Amino acid sequence: MKLITCCSFKGGAGKTTALMGLCSAFATEGKTVALFEADENRPLTRWKANALANNTWDPQCEVFVADDLPLLEAAYEEAESRGFDYALADTHGGSSELNNTIIASSNFLLVPTMLTPLDVDEALATYRYIIELLLGENLVIPTAILRQRVPFGRMTASQRAVSDMLTALPLTQQPMFERDAFAAMKNRGMLHLSLSNAINQPSMRLMLRNLDAAMEDLRVLSRFVQEALGD
Numbered sequence: 001m002k003l004i005t006c007c008s009f010k011g012g013a014g015k016t017t018a019l020m021g022l023c024s025a026f027a028t029e030g031k032t033v034a035l036f037e038a039d040e041n042r043p044l045t046r047w048k049a050n051a052l053a054n055n056t057w058d059p060q061c062e063v064f065v066a067d068d069l070p071l072l073e074a075a076y077e078e079a080e081s082r083g084f085d086y087a088l089a090d091t092h093g094g095s096s097e098l099n100n101t102i103i104a105s106s107n108f109l110l111v112p113t114m115l116t117p118l119d120v121d122e123a124l125a126t127y128r129y130i131i132e133l134l135l136g137e138n139l140v141i142p143t144a145i146l147r148q149r150v151p152f153g154r155m156t157a158s159q160r161a162v163s164d165m166l167t168a169l170p171l172t173q174q175p176m177f178e179r180d181a182f183a184a185m186k187n188r189g190m191l192h193l194s195l196s197n198a199i200n201q202p203s204m205r206l207m208l209r210n211l212d213a214a215m216e217d218l219r220v221l222s223r224f225v226q227e228a229l230g231d
C-alpha cells in the first residue's frame with residue numbers, strides 16, 4: 001500500500017478536492033483506495049454520505065477516520081492488512097504531531113496551492129517545513145506542488161508572476177484547473193461514477209463533456225503520481 005498525502009498550512013488550498021480527484025482516477029484503474037480522514041471537520045465522511053445518496057460511491061474505496069494518532073495507526077494497519085493498493089490522507093491545515101506522522105509515513109506528498117501571493121507564500125512555507133521535517137528524520141519522500149484552481153483562460157499578471165516563482169520547485173506536470181466539475185465533487189460524489197451515470201441520463205448530456213474533461217485532468221495527475229512512485 002502506497003500512502004499519498006495532501007498537505008498545506010493554508011486552509012482552503014484545495015487538499016480535499018485534489019484527494020477526491022485522485023481517488024476517482026485510481027478507482028477507474030480498478031485500484032482499491034483507503035481514504036484516511038485526518039481532518040476533524042470530516043469532509044471525506046460527508047463526501048461518502050453524499051456519494052452514497054447519489055449512487056456515486058465506488059465500493060473499492062473506504063473512508064477511515066484517522067484524526068488522532070491511535071486512530072491513524074489503527075487505520076493504517078487495517079488498510080494494509082486488507083491489501084488496499086493506495087491510501088490517500090487528507091490532513092487539516094497547519095502543523096501538528098498528527099500531520100508530522102502522516103507526512104513522515106507517506107510515499108508521496110502533494111502540496112496544493114492557489115496562485116495568489118498569499119497562497120503561494122503559504123505553500124512555500126509548507127514545502128520548507130516538509131523538507132526540514134524529512135531532513136530531520138533522514139527521509140526522502142518525493143514531494144510536488146500542485147497548482148490548484150488555475151483559470152482555464154488567460155492568467156492575470158499576478159497569477160503569472162507567482163506561477164513563475166513556483167517553477168523553481170518540483171511541480172506536478174499539469175495544474176488542476178478551476179472547474180465546476182471539481183467544485184461539485186463534494187456534493188455529487190465520485191467524478192468517474194457521476195460521469196458513467198451521466199452517460200445514461202439524457203438530462204445530464206450537457207454536463208458530459210465537462211465531466212469528461214475533468215476526468216482527463218485527473219488521469220494526467222494520477223499518472224504523474226504513479227510514475228513518481230515507480231508504479
Ligand SMILES: Nc1ncnc2c1ncn2[C@@H]1O[C@H](COP(=O)(O)OP(=O)(O)OP(=O)(O)O)[C@@H](O)[C@H]1O
Nearest residue numbers: 011012013014015016017149176177178179182183
Ligand atoms: N480545481 C478546482 N476547481 C473548482 N473549485 C475547486 C477546485 N479545487 C478546490 N475547489 C473548491 O475550493 C474550496 C476549497 O477546496 P478544498 O476544500 O479542497 O480545500 P482544502 O485545502 O481541503 O480546505 P480545508 O483546509 O478547509 O480542508 C472548495 O469549495 C472546493 O470545492
Ligand SMILES: [Mg+2]
Nearest residue numbers: 015016039043
Ligand atoms: Mg480539506
